Amino acid sequence: MRLVYLGPPGTFTEVAAGRAPGTAGAERVPVASVDAALNAVREGEADFAVVPIENSVEGGVTSTLDALGAGRPLSIRAEVLVPVTFVLAARPGTALADVRRVGSHPHALAQCRGWVAEHLPAALAVPALSTAAAAQVLGGAAGEAPYDAALCAEPAALAAGLEVLARDVADNAGAVTRFVVVGRPAAPPPPTGSDKTTVVASLAEDRSGALLELLEQFATRGINLTRIESRPQGTELGRYTFSIDCEGHVADPRVSEALMGLHRVCPRVRYLGSYPRADGLAPVPPPGTADADFTAARAWLADLLSGRPAT
Amino acid sequence: MRLVYLGPPGTFTEVAAGRAPGTAGAERVPVASVDAALNAVREGEADFAVVPIENSVEGGVTSTLDALGAGRPLSIRAEVLVPVTFVLAARPGTALADVRRVGSHPHALAQCRGWVAEHLPAALAVPALSTAAAAQVLGGAAGEAPYDAALCAEPAALAAGLEVLARDVADNAGAVTRFVVVGRPAAPPPPTGSDKTTVVASLAEDRSGALLELLEQFATRGINLTRIESRPQGTELGRYTFSIDCEGHVADPRVSEALMGLHRVCPRVRYLGSYPRADGLAPVPPPGTADADFTAARAWLADLLSGRPAT
């Protein structure tokens, strides 16, 4: 079994890859981009890819959302939540007062913006390809990095031979990044009672209230959304595709009916998978939307159609 | 085959009974009340009952609505529309100017209220059991009827030996009464593409917006209602049961899904039948709610569940 992840080693994605359910014993291979990771799975070069999809501070990871929503279909098999903590690290001998340029992935720069503004008010933020890459470049040949300190995970700092100048520098202490484990299309795992389902749906072009209609497919079945992100369709301003996570499993009657509803009212729907929730929560469906309610309604309908008296 | 109808002979109900689809050759027997007609079917004494359910001027026939909604289940098999035209009839020798009391069924009195007010401003309206009964009583022993003229169908007037004083005395020229042909529970006839479905549903007690939720079960599937009547539940003011006719057939996917939705959200639903529309109209379902849309959505769902890639 081969698993690719958004590298380099030392990023939070590697941590997520190490915790990916159902991948014990897999060979773990870092790749350079989300696209490369997903394409490796599409091409059969890897069985699974682990990529970030959402951050509690920065929001959706647009490159992942866009890559999952287009191209050959893929299937989300699991999710992993990783708490995000950053250190500010520099080459040995650098003092905090010496830091004039801070490098990191733009999401990390954003998550530490407040801390940097307070402790390094004059520092310039310099984007890097990843938090780990920022550490690696800074730990490489002296003077090559276009920054004096890097925001990264502590293991990446230590692996690059850097020293930690400050810990817990993220502005929001409870920040979490959510990763998904992606494979080729397959039947979903059985429902666990604590599941999530991910879909991508676009809106009909010429109908007002189309987003309302989309949401009603979930609301009338008592299904909460745990994530909704708009992504432009790329054709013109104001045309959107929505990336949505909802409670429940495609095999739950209320979810299957909602998905069929989306298929009817949206010009395009892509189902991306049903998988166990990382938080283990099992929300109680509102009255009338439990599995038993759907089963009873179906039995009642069968009675009507066969002419058996049904009150 | 035995068919009972709300008598006496000479009413519009007899006209409807004569036109009831699927009852050619049946013995037609008048009975004294809607309850008696429906109970004759329930007890097996008759195969079908023909009763009025709705009038374009007076609204729902509450005794029919209530009797169908309670007691042992029955099944509506067909509907019949009968244009309603009234004559004012009296014993031979009576002039219009002599008429001081006008007798008829309360619905007929209401439908001719304007004409009577204009031509007989001083006349008293006297309720009778039916339009035909009003004619019969007036045509019986002189002086026994508590009225001088009757509002009834012309055939009933002639059968009772009365003379017609005025024709087309209804205030609304296009008045129509709708009758239903009722049998014991049976599988519905096959869909014709121009069908109607009748249900009775009560609202959950303690939830605001319950009527809205009920209606959304139809609206989200693009189903128009052709009749909605509130009936008190009889227990306290403000608690209602709704009697509803909607477009379509229980075997149409959009209707079956809506009915199952009602079953889930309403504490009590009684399905009363799917049957061909008397007006032959075949409304086009809104985008996303045609049979083909439901079939395609179900096939798509089957693909998802089996792991076949579905975009």
Added chain:
Amino acid sequence: MRLVYLGPPGTFTEVAAGRAPGTAGAERVPVASVDAALNAVREGEADFAVVPIENSVEGGVTSTLDALGAGRPLSIRAEVLVPVTFVLAARPGTALADVRRVGSHPHALAQCRGWVAEHLPAALAVPALSTAAAAQVLGGAAGEAPYDAALCAEPAALAAGLEVLARDVADNAGAVTRFVVVGRPAAPPPPTGSDKTTVVASLAEDRSGALLELLEQFATRGINLTRIESRPQGTELGRYTFSIDCEGHVADPRVSEALMGLHRVCPRVRYLGSYPRADGLAPVPPPGTADADFTAARAWLADLLSGRPAT
């Protein structure tokens, strides 16, 4: 002050007239019909009319609903609830076993249908103009009444010289009739915190979901309906006007905004009045719909329009 009510004396309407708020000392005059009562007010011959509008067993009083919804505008000033109890009464000397025909107003016949079916299974139901009229006619010249016993209020039976054969013969012990006190159009009384508002609204002809749209005007402002009745527009089957009572007073912001919403989306709306609830209940508005929420929103809007920074 002159008050007319649907007579004759001895009916429940007279009881309601005696309890009508704000009419102490008024001369009380019975009239022959709901139309006559309301027209007396329209013509200035009376100040108020007391008419039944709703019964917990039989539903809306269609003649009242139709008369209030058309013609020159009127204004509901108050409501009165009267518990309904019936006796079976007959001429002195009549035994229960002698009764073969029972006369009363159709609503009363309906409300006692079960009791009559059980105790007088062979008896014929004969409609009368009112419960009190049934008693009066039966108490008049012997043999003139087309029935042997009357269902009426006990005082009416006694006033007509009848004897009570049985008490509490209504099928539903808690039956209540609701009456309204109607005057000429006037500014509504001040809100009491426990009010009701009555409107009549028709639906746009050619728009699906029009009833849903009407109800959303109430639902989005958190307003419960305490009564909703459909009435045919009289022009063709399937076209309705809705008679609606909702919680609250027209001067409550959430109610005034909902009424303006009705005015915008319905081709015709008739406001019939805001008045204190007879049951004294004061429902708590859902979050975001209290008067204070509307006041705060309006103040916020004023800030926006004036350019004051508003977060």
Added chain:
Amino acid sequence: MRLVYLGPPGTFTEVAAGRAPGTAGAERVPVASVDAALNAVREGEADFAVVPIENSVEGGVTSTLDALGAGRPLSIRAEVLVPVTFVLAARPGTALADVRRVGSHPHALAQCRGWVAEHLPAALAVPALSTAAAAQVLGGAAGEAPYDAALCAEPAALAAGLEVLARDVADNAGAVTRFVVVGRPAAPPPPTGSDKTTVVASLAEDRSGALLELLEQFATRGINLTRIESRPQGTELGRYTFSIDCEGHVADPRVSEALMGLHRVCPRVRYLGSYPRADGLAPVPPPGTADADFTAARAWLADLLSGRPAT
């Protein structure tokens, strides 16, 4: 008058700044970040800031959305649309075949991803602070830039002394970036009939269907949304703030009522301004939602409250 914009000169933002309505003759000053631009306005150091808010390919500009939604209130005064076209530029003497690393702002890298994959399949994408910065760094001291070619606007390439290797390298020919002109809070400009309004609203924490409720505030008033973006609240996964552009002006009755509705149902709403649409479109409101409908409804309500008869 002083206007700051997200620099450096040579970016599309400078083009937008040059076209910003109402800023003719202003001194135009580039600043290093969206935060810096908006804070310059907040502090009174500039009168206006021009910042990108949305791109037809890449979606919302998260740093702008987040900076407008928090901190001291600001006011959007106008919008500017700029078509986006990129060139691939390099130091003189560089051939396309020599390019192994391509540098630009991440949004530009994303918008040209397909072209680069086709023509430079082995090239590495390297993030830079802006498209113009990528050109400047590349045009600086030889060997200092961590890339061999830059994706940027043609004027920036020429200003930096670079040569154009390829034109129109964006994957989507019609790409457009939308910019906003931001000032300190002020009364909105008068409605033009072709306006847009921007708000930021968060959802109530513990209520299912909260997004649906938010959207209904617009839908029930017939208002289309032209942009909706979810942004995480930063506290935990699944909690969102929505950044919304809708049709119309805060002084239009349907918009003011919708905004007051948001204020009532959302725990936090920030109004960011009403301003003329750059595309000049003037959508016709659906039936019942035009200004005249609201005015008529308000006049009708005033009649009701004063007791004037209103049908």
